[in-house]
Every structure is written in structure tokens, then in C-alpha cells.
Amino acid sequence: MEVYKKEKIENVCIFGGTHGNELSGVYLVRNWLKDGALVQRGSFSTHLVIANPRAVDTCRRYIDRDLNRCYGKGTLGESTNAESPYETKRAQELYHRYLSGAPPDGTTADFLIDLHNTSSAAGNCIIIPYNASPVVLQVCVELIQRLESLFVRVLVLTEQGTVESTAGSCKNTIGVEIGPQHHGTLKTKVYDDMSLIVTTTLDILDQINKGELFPERQLEVYSIHRRYDYPRDEDGQLNGTLHPDFEEKDWQPLKNGDNILRTLDGADIRLENETETVYPCFVGEAAYYEKGLAFWTTLKTILKVEKLPLDD
Template sequence: MCALPVPREPLRRVAVTGGTHGNELSGVHLVRHWLRAPGELRRPSFAATPVLANPAAAAACRRYVGCDLNRAFTSGFLSAKASPDDPYEVTRARELDQLLGPKASGAAFDLVLDLHNTTANVGTCLIAETAHQVFVMHLCRHLQLQTPELPCRVLLYKQPGEESYHVGSVAKNSLGLELGPQPQGVLRADVFSRMRALVASTLDFVELFNQGAAFPAFEMEAYRNLGGVDFPRTADGDLAGTVHPQLQDRDFEPLQPGAPIFQLFSGEDVCYEGESTVYPIFINEAAYYEKGVAFIRTEKFTFSVPALPALAPTPTLVP
């Protein structure tokens, strides 16, 4: 595996972003809390910055007000000349690029941790771009070891040749926390607490790294994005069926060729016609109806992650 360069200096500039989608309330309310009481995000060698990514959508308790902010960090949007007709989220993406980036620059934040909820039954899902991000893969492994009693799966979402477009792509390193199921516009105490604990464990890992800890090589299991599958539709584009009961809520479970995936309103089953076993995720995610996605196909694979070498210890910051 061709690994991306690992950090050679302590990570000083870390941000925790919530409310990228304004109706995913765990991140919204955690960030609002930390903006009032930031001490929870401090560690001896750094202090993470809480950022409410999409204030307008959070105030309206909507996913977005103009377009999806988590798709707005493309070079085309970020480099285009500003216009009064730009959607709010495009303008906000440029603001966040200046705050946390600029994207692909040496001045960018060292790490962005972006907080999300899903209506799908994914449990705890860690979303990274590729397996080549050695620091992020070690961070994922650390989070998995903190909660051995709960599945903590890693999704590698970026497809070959695809440009990164999410909020964390402006930073040198990024990880998305995707927790569910939680309805849109609802705050569940168990999901909220789990997300808060994962953020704390992430900051603890950064502190260990900053203080000179070394992390050995290991084997990791992850799920790779193979693309979305749309619902069955009529000639007019309306839904012609729904996710099959045998598939509903079975995120990350194997889907065999020939297994039912949809149930038409007329009563017939639609079966999976792929040639190999896949692992569906984000099954019946509410926000993906508008994107024409009933679920995302993934493949499960195992790969080697090289060791993360130690840095020289860094002095403790004076409060």
C-alpha cells in the first residue's frame, strides 16, 4: 500500500465540526455546548476548536438551506468568483475553507473531526477517504480499541478519480463520525453520549501522538464504497417500491446475489443481481431519497497499515 505522508510535527490545529447537516442534532448540540464550555476540548499540548459548520441550517433544523454543505468543498465551488446568487452553503464552504484551510495548503488545520448522524442502522461508523491515510487509520484503530464491546466499522468512501468534496477535505487529515440510527431533528441521549466519548478518545489519541507515543503496524478490516443503488421507480420517477423487510436495518451485513432488496408496491420482490457478495450501508437513509440512493454497496477487505513512528515529546502548553 502506498501510504500518504504522516505528520512529522505535533498536531496543534484540530477542529471538531458539527451541524454540517443542520438536522443531525448530536453534533449540533455538542458543538453548541463546547462553544460555551470549551475546556472539554483541551489537552496539555493543544486545544481543539469547536465549529458549528452550518449555522443557518442548524437554526432551521434542516439538512441544508440551499445545497448540501458536505458536497460543496470542490475546487470549482471554492475557486469560483462569489456571486449574490450563490447558495448559502457555497458561501459558507468558502468561509470554512478560509477558517480551516485553505484546502491543500500547508496552512490548513492538522485534523478536522466532523460529526454526523444517520437514520440508518450503521451503529458507529468511522468515515475516511482512503486506506493510504496512515495517521487516520491509526486513529480509527485507537477508537475501535476503546469500545471493543461495540462494532466500530471503518468506511473508505472515496472512489478512484473522485475529488474530495466534504468539509474535512480542507484539512491535512480528517475523519467523519457517523452514528445512528437517529431520526432527523431528534436528539437521543445514547447516541449523543457515544459521540461525545468518541470525540474525547480522538483528542486523547492526538495527545498521545503529540507526546511522542509510537504505534505499531497492524492489519485493518474496512469497507470500500462501490456506489449507490436507487429505488425502483416508475416512468415518471416516482417510487415504485421500498426497501425489502429482509434488507431493512441490516447495514454492514452480507448481501448475497439473488437476495431480495426491494418490495414493489404491486407486491413483487426485486432481488440483487450482482455477481458477488456486497455489504450494504446507509440502508433507507432519509437524506438520500433526494440523491436517488436506497443504499450504498460496499466490499469488505483487509489491508496492512504501517507503523506510526514517534515524534519527539512536545512541551506542555501553559494555560
């Protein structure tokens, strides 16, 4: 875990539309751009950004490539031209404008909130980097406690998942991932839950800036463990689906012998080779078919959360 340097949070960025068909974040940012009173706090500036405007305009996940896989050093440092993928150029633009403080008018974000939807039954999920700072961890604890009725869960990315995504682009980052919501649609409860999570996060950051005491404590998290694909034939074509017993079972305990998949000719596939109970997430996420991913399994662990403010 990296050591957090005690610094005031001066700039908070909120990205909506990293994926252009995940509409809760898109419409929240659009509405807050019209009237930002709900997201302004006295101790920092809030910056609202439609991250992938071309994808939003066409209601597609992306134009050329997944923007949330474009924040690795190689992509950010890549030379671009008119033929380069749109998202490569957009990631570089976002990074220099909002995240790196590049002149002449760049902003250095001290905290980034990236808004997403999932078609899976993941509920209200906060996604954090593998090396999350004490500020991020304290925010997660507070969200779970203050929004008890929302059943907020915290998912920890792998190192690779961190460095390629917005999670690795800022020193303090959370992804807010809420479902189920079909891509290209908008559901009232999902929209309202996302709004509440964002505004509560801003309240917490404002309290941190004002020096309020957040004690040392523990945080239950789900850490990415293993990925599972659907059954496929010799040509790589889909040859199976989720097992009916397993559909919409995000975060439910899963053990060896449990049904997870079923081939198109009716053969059941059961979980095997796990040494402990695992907890699946993003089960059947529609956007992950192209990525060869039916679901992730996670391990439930406890993290120690340092107190804030930290001692000098």
C-alpha cells in the same frame, strides 16, 4: 496511499451541524463552546465550529445545497455574489477560516472531526477518505480497540466522495456518523457515543503528539462499492421501497439472490450481478431519497497501517 509527513498536530477542528438537522454534533459543539474542558488537550488547540448555522437555525439539512458536497476545488474557487447558494459561500468561508490558514486570522487544521447522524441503522461509523493518512488509520484502529463495546466500523469513501466533502478538505480527517437517529431529534445513547468517540480521538492525537509508539498493524474497513436506488417509474417517481427482509440490515452480509427491494405492486427485487459477498450501509437513509440512493454496498478489506512515529 499518500506518504505522511511527520508533523505535529497543532490545531484540531470539530465541525457540528454540517447538516443542520443532525443534532448530536450540533448540541455537542454548543455544549463544548460553553465549557470546553472535555475537548482541550495540552499538545494542541481545539476549535469548535457550527458549520452550517443557518441550516441549524431552521433544523434543515441545508438551505440551498448540501454543504458536504461543496468542498471540491471548483466550488471553493467559484466567484460568489449575493445570489450564490448559501452553502457555496459558507464552504469557502469555512475553508479559508479553518482549513487553509488564510490571513489575517486563518487556522490551518491538522485534524478535522466532522460530526453527523444517520437515520439508518449504521451504528457507530467512522468515515475516512480514500487516501487516509497513517495518523487517521491509527486513530481508527485505536477507536475500535479502546471502544470495543461501541462496535465501531470504518467506511472508506471513493475518490469522488472524498474530494467533494469535508473528507478532502484537510490532510487528516474523520467523519463520525452515528445512527439510527431521526433527523431533527436527539437520542441520549447516540449523543453519548459520539461524545466518547470524539474525546477518545483527542486522547489518541495527544498521545501521537507526545511521540508514543503505535505499532504497524492491520485495519478492517468497508470500501464503497456500488450504489442502489429505489425502483422508479418512467417519470422518475418512487415506485418501491426496501424489502422487509432487508430493513435495518446495515453491515450484514448480502449475496446474489437476497431480497433488497419491493415494488409498490408487490414484486420482489433481489440482489444480482455481484461476484462476491457485499455489505450494505446507510440502508434507507432518509436524506438520500433526493439523491436517488436507497443504500450503498461495500467490500470488506484489510489495510496495512504504518507505525507511528514514522522513521525519519
